[in-house]
Amino acid sequence: MMSGSDGYFDYNATTPLRLEARQAWLEACERWWQNPSSLYRAAGAAARVLEEERESLAEQLGVEPARIVFNSGATEGNNAIMAHVAASAGRVAFSAVEHPSLREAARRWLPHEATTELPVEATGLLDLTSLSTWLRQNSTASLVSLMAANNESGSLQPWREAADLCAEAGVSFHCDATQWIGKEPLQGLAQCSWITLSAHKFGGPKGVGALVLPAGEKRLRWLAGGPQEGGHRAGTENLPAICAMGAALRAAEAERPQAQTSQAAARDAFEAALLQAFPDLRLIGADSPRLWNTSLFVMPRHRNLKWLTRLSEVGYSVSTGSACSSGREGSSVVLHALGASDEELRRVMRVSGGWHTPAQAWLDLAAQFVETSAALDQGGGLRRIQLGG
Ligand code: PMP
Numbered sequence: 221m222m223s224g225s226d227g228y229f230d231y232n233a234t235t236p237l238r239l240e241a242r243q244a245w246l247e248a249c250e251r252w253w254q255n256p257s258s259l260y261r262a263a264g265a266a267a268r269v270l271e272e273e274r275e276s277l278a279e280q281l282g283v284e285p286a287r288i289v290f291n292s293g294a295t296e297g298n299n300a301i302m303a304h305v306a307a308s309a310g311r312v313a314f315s316a317v318e319h320p321s322l323r324e325a326a327r328r329w330l331p332h333e334a335t336t337e338l339p340v341e342a343t344g345l346l347d348l349t350s351l352s353t354w355l356r357q358n359s360t361a362s363l364v365s366l367m368a369a370n371n372e373s374g375s376l377q378p379w380r381e382a383a384d385l386c387a388e389a390g391v392s393f394h395c396d397a398t399q400w401i402g403k404e405p406l407q408g409l410a411q412c413s414w415i416t417l418s419a420h421k422f423g424g425p426k427g428v429g430a431l432v433l434p435a436g437e438k439r440l441r442w443l444a445g446g447p448q449e450g451g452h453r454a455g456t457e458n459l460p461a462i463c464a465m466g467a468a469l470r471a472a473e474a475e476r477p478q479a480q481t482s483q484a485a486a487r488d489a490f491e492a493a494l495l496q497a498f499p500d501l502r503l504i505g506a507d508s509p510r511l512w513n514t515s516l517f518v519m520p521r522h523r524n525l526k527w528l529t530r531l532s533e534v535g536y537s538v539s540t541g542s543a544c545s546s547g548r549e550g551s552s553v554v555l556h557a558l559g560a561s562d563e564e565l566r567r568v569m570r571v572s573g574g575w576h577t578p579a580q581a582w583l584d585l586a587a588q589f590v591e592t593s594a595a596l597d598q599g600g601g602l603r604r605i606q607l608g609g
Contacts, residue, residue, distance in 0.1 A: 225574070226581040227535040231421075231513055232371050232399060232572040237464075238423035244467035245425065248460035256457055257448065270459055273466045280469060282410035283432055289440075289449045290462050293429035294398040295321035297416030298365075300431055300442040300453070301394055302329040305363050308439075313338050313354045314365040315346045315377065316557040322365055322396055323553070343508040344375040344558045351382055355389040363392045363414075368400035372541055372554045372570055373505035374514025376404070383411050392434060402472035403480075403511055419461070423575075424468035428461035472575065479575040484512035486579040490571070491515055493586035498593070504558060504568075513574065518560065519567045522596045527569055530592045536585055539570040 225236050252266035271285070278285040291297055302325040305312055312326055313336040326335045338350050346366055355364070366382045369375065379395050386393035394414035401409075402422025409415055415432035419425055433440060433452065445454025494501055500520035519527060524540040531538055541555070555565050573582065 226578060227585075228537045229571045229573055229577070229585060230537045230539050231574045232374075232570065233539060234420045234426065235423050235574060237425060238468045238471050240471045241419075241424050241464040241468040245460045245464035248463040252459055252463075256459060257446065266459055270457055270462065273462050276466050277430060277469065280406055280473065281415065281432065282406070284435060286450065287433045287435060287437075289431045289433060289442075289452045290457055291429055291431050291442075291449075291453055292427050293418035293420070294319070294396060294416040295325075295418075296442075297429060297431035298322045298396060299325040299329070300440065301363070301365070301414050301416070302326050303442065304440050306330045306334075310334070311336070311358055311362040312365060313351070313358070313362070315367070316340050317344060317370055317372075317375075317554045318365060318367055319371055319396060319398070320553075322367070326365075340557050342559060344370065344373050344505050344554065345508055346377055346382060348378060348381055348385065351385055355385060355391055358391065360390045363394055365394040365396065367396040367398070368409075369397075369404065369511050370505075370554060371399050373516045373558070374399075374511035374572070375505045376400075376509040376511065380408050380411070383408075386413075387411070398429075399511065402469060403476065403513065405476075406473070419465035419468055422468055422472040424465040425461045428458055428465050430465075475575055480512050482579070483573060483575070483577065486577065486582040487512060487515055487573060489579065490582040490586050491517075493583060494589060497586070497590045502564075504555070504560070511572075513572050513577075515571045517569055517571075518564045519569060521567070522593075523566050524569050526596055527589075527592060530595060531585075531588060534588060534592075536588060538585075539572070541568060541570055 248269065252269050254263040254266045256263060256267040256270045274285045274288050278288050298321045302312065306329040311334045312330060314322055314326060316337050317340050336354055338354060339347050341347050351364065364382060364386050366377050366379050368377060368379045370377065383393045392413040395409065395412040396416050397409060398416060398418050398421055401417050413434040418429040440452045442452055443454045448454055448457055491503060498520050502518040504516040504518065528538055528540055555568055571585065
């Protein structure tokens with residue numbers, strides 16, 4: 221029998237809450253429910269826990285605690301950065317494959333002429349030459365934004381190289397590390413001027429995350445109101461969620477090295493099985509470095525929504541692309557940037573596993589694709605295969 225979340229292959233959309241995170245959330249709700257800004261002793265304890273969580277995250281990222289602003293997640297962080305650049309009449313360059321919360325935020329906050337979309341190569345990775353050219357032509361009031369890992373293809377962008385180029389040019393660099401944190405090593409992130417992240421991508425709750433500011437940044441005034449979060453983001457802090465995020469990241473980091481190796485092997489075995497069954501299947505992004513949990517591919521036949529629906533009927537959760545564009549067939553900017561045709565876009569599937577996905581579940585999913593294919597070819601019913609127990 222498939223149990224619990226074994227059939228869940230949409231970790232890039234969100235992850236189930238880790239046990240450690242749940243416990244930390246409950247403990248904070250019970251023990252530190254007071255407003256951290258209040259002046260009595262119990263509230264002081266809540267304020268201390270809040271600062272401990274700030275220090276813990278700061279230490280993991282290798283930055284000063286004052287650089288951390290807790291918020292509701294990466295969408296909010298990406299919007300705050302774009303609004304901030306707009307307030308100083310700056311210019312922004314970002315890769316063509318950024319998440320909609322970055323691209324749309326740039327469009328929402330900045331005049332069109334202040335934004336530049338930098339092309340990606342056929343591999344989906346940023347073309348660093350075009351970045352260098354842009355840096356030569358733009359001033360220090362500017363910002364470059366590049367995600368660390370792509371949510372659809374899992375491609376690992378050359379963000380360290382981009383950060384170095386920006387540092388040489390004296391231009392701020394923002395890294396949307398939402399899909400990276402919890403899956404790939406945190407070393408080096410401290411060199412980014414700005415970082416955005418969301419807890420629910422590594423086993424924390426939804427609606428909580430952090431924005432890392434450049435050292436000494438005093439001018440960001442994202443939400444007006446009280447003095448919370450250094451005056452950068454007003455509003456009573458969601459301490460239980462912040463504690464749960466901290467617990468989730470510590471747990472994810474503890475098991476990351478092992479998961480990286482074993483899950484990559486399981487994902488590769490899944491792809492090998494799929495390719496054997498469907499020789500015309502096209503893997504995307506597999507030729508360059510990518511996240512160990514992600515597989516993006518174009519099925520040789522049938523629309524992706526048909527595959528998704530049939531797989532869902534037998535307990536598998538997969539995606540036709542990012543959750544932010546799912547349900548809208550063929551809307552993937554990333555795949556267009558990778559040179560996929562409109563017709564191919566309708567056959568794209570994304571499968572993303574977790575830290576504990578059993579190797580057998582990956583193989584079962586591949587076998588279920590084969591079973592589903594027979595059902596789709598014949599237009600008949602679908603048998604739920606049982607492999608390996
Ligand atoms: N950036 C990237 C790369 C993402 O994958 C996501 C979530 N899919 C976001 C930003 C937005 O995160 P959230 O929905 O938690 O605000």
